[in-house]
Structure formats: structure tokens, C-alpha cells
Amino acid sequence: MAINQHFFRKTIIAGSGLFLCVFLVVHLSANLILVLPAAIARGLYNSYSTVLRESLFIQIIAYLLYASILLHVIYALLITLKNRKAKPQKYALNHYKQNSTWTSQNMGFLGTMILLFIVVHLANFWARIKLGLGAPVGLDAAGYQDVYEITNSLFHNIYFVCFYTLMAIPLGFHLHHGFKSAFKTLGFYHKKGLRIIANVALWYALIIGIGFGIIPFIVYFK
Ligand code: HEM
Numbered sequence: 001m002a003i004n005q006h007f008f009r010k011t012i013i014a015g016s017g018l019f020l021c022v023f024l025v026v027h028l029s030a031n032l033i034l035v036l037p038a039a040i041a042r043g044l045y046n047s048y049s050t051v052l053r054e055s056l057f058i059q060i061i062a063y064l065l066y067a068s069i070l071l072h073v074i075y076a077l078l079i080t081l082k083n084r085k086a087k088p089q090k091y092a093l094n095h096y097k098q099n100s101t102w103t104s105q106n107m108g109f110l111g112t113m114i115l116l117f118i119v120v121h122l123a124n125f126w127a128r129i130k131l132g133l134g135a136p137v138g139l140d141a142a143g144y145q146d147v148y149e150i151t152n153s154l155f156h157n158i159y160f161v162c163f164y165t166l167m168a169i170p171l172g173f174h175l176h177h178g179f180k181s182a183f184k185t186l187g188f189y190h191k192k193g194l195r196i197i198a199n200v201a202l203w204y205a206l207i208i209g210i211g212f213g214i215i216p217f218i219v220y221f222k
Pocket of ligand 1: 215
């Protein structure tokens with residue numbers, strides 16, 4: 001029973017985690033528009049963002065995304081608490097350099113930093129654009145909500161630039177381990193396949209981490 005429950009929780013974490021990995025690829029691709037010259041970037045970013053918000057399909061995907069974030073966080077918390085209770089002697093026995101990596105030992109800490117980032121990030125954008133909280137969002141020349149301007153002014157504040165860039169580091173580490181481990185949890189044990197997944201995980205984490213980390217700086221100096 002306990003093993004089944006543990007397996008169920010790990011499966012939820014792995015499945016929701018992989019869904020979030022796909023979201024990050026789409027989200028990064030969209031945000032790369034920000035590095036284009038302002039004259040092109042504003043129109044593209046605002047129309048893309050409006051099309052997404054008005055599509056019923058994307059609205060359903062957005063609810064799946066919120067559910068995945070909640071499930072990922074709640075089940076990760078449950079597993080961490082359970083493991084702590086089950087292994088109070090963890091630090092005395094665990095020779096973690098031999099058994100596992102620093103990242104795998106600190107997924108909870110890295111995940112908490114990402115959660116902190118997401119809360120600030122949603123307050124910066126999502127709460128203003130979708131919930132209409134805070135300063136009203138202006139319209140661009142085409143009459144679209146000027147989401148580009150929110151991003152542009154946020155990334156002309158050096159504190160936010162540093163915050164977004166620094167937070168891309170725990171994100172990259174968390175993704176590197178999480179991506180590999182999700183496949184194992186879902187029952188993928190093929191030896192050569194796992195080696196390929198380890199390589200993909202490294203490249204995936206580097207691209208997402210560096211991508212999200214560098215955009216704020218490019219916008220700042222643009
Ligand atoms: C350069 C960095 C980033 C920029 C400029 C950015 C920009 C945005 C914008 C403009 C929105 C609102 C979209 C809209 O409703 O029109 C948004 C939503 C969101 N972002 Fe980001 N983002 C960045 C990084 C991240 C990262 C690293 C994560 C996750 C770790 C993330 C997670 C989310 C989530 C979950 C939403 C809500 C999605 C929705 O409701 O459809 N973002 N982001």
C-alpha cells in the first residue's frame with residue numbers, strides 16, 4: 001500500500017514535471033521575440049500574446065498548466081515530508097557524493113526557489129494582464145494589450161533583471177535532474193536510451209536556463 005502510494009506520487013510529479021518542461025520550451029520560444037529590434041518585437045509579442053489569450057484551446061491548456069504546477073508542488077512536498085520522517089538519520093548515513101549528485105539531494109530547495117520566482121513572476125505579468133490587478137495595461141498602435149511594454153519596463157529595472165537572471169540558475173539545475181529522473185520514474189530503464197536522455201537533459205537545461213537568464217539582460221541593454 002505504502003509502495004503504491006509512493007509510486008503514485010512519484011508518477012504525478014514526473015508526469016506534471018514533463019508537461020511543465022514542454023510549457024517552458026513554448027514559453028521561451030515566445031519570449032525570444034523580446035530580443036528582436038523594438039519596432040518588430042512590440043507588434044509580434046503583443047499580437048502573439050493576444051491570440052493565445054483569446055484561444056479556447058490555449059485557455060484549456062492554461063488550466064492544465066496551473067493544475068500541473070499545483071500537483072507538482074503538492075506531491076513533491078508530500079514526498080519530501082514523508083522521506084524526512086522515514087529517514088531521520090539521513091545525514092549520518094548518506095554519503096551523497098558516492099550515491100547521488102548535489103542537485104538530486106537538493107531538488108526540494110531548488111524547487112522552492114523556482115516557486116518563489118513563479119509567484120513574483122505571476123504578480124509581475126499574469127496578475128496585471130489576466131486579472132487586471134495593479135496599474136492598467138495600455139494598448140499598442142494596433143489596439144492590442146501592450147504586454148511588450150510591461151516586459152520592457154520591468155527589464156529596465158536592474159533589480160528585476162538580476163532577479164530573473166539569477167533565478168534561471170536553480171531552474172537549470174532543477175530541470176537537469178528532473179528531466180532525467182522523470183523518465184526513470186515512468187519506467188524507462190533502457191541503458192543506452194538513458195544515456196541519450198541524460199544528454200538531452202543537459203542540453204535542455206542549458207538552453208532553458210541560459211535562454212531565460214539572458215533575455216532580461218539583452219532587453220536591458222537594447
Ligand atoms: C525572460 C523571462 C520571462 C518572461 C519575459 C516571461 C513573460 C511572461 C508573460 C508576458 C506572461 C503573461 C502571458 C499572457 O498572459 O499574455 C507570462 C506568464 C507565465 N509565465 Fe513567464 N516569462 C518568463 C520566464 C518564465 C519562467 C522561467 C517560468 C517558469 C519557471 C514562467 C512561467 C510562467 C507561467 C506559469 C505563466 C502563466 C501562463 C498563463 O497563464 O498562460 N515564465 N510570462
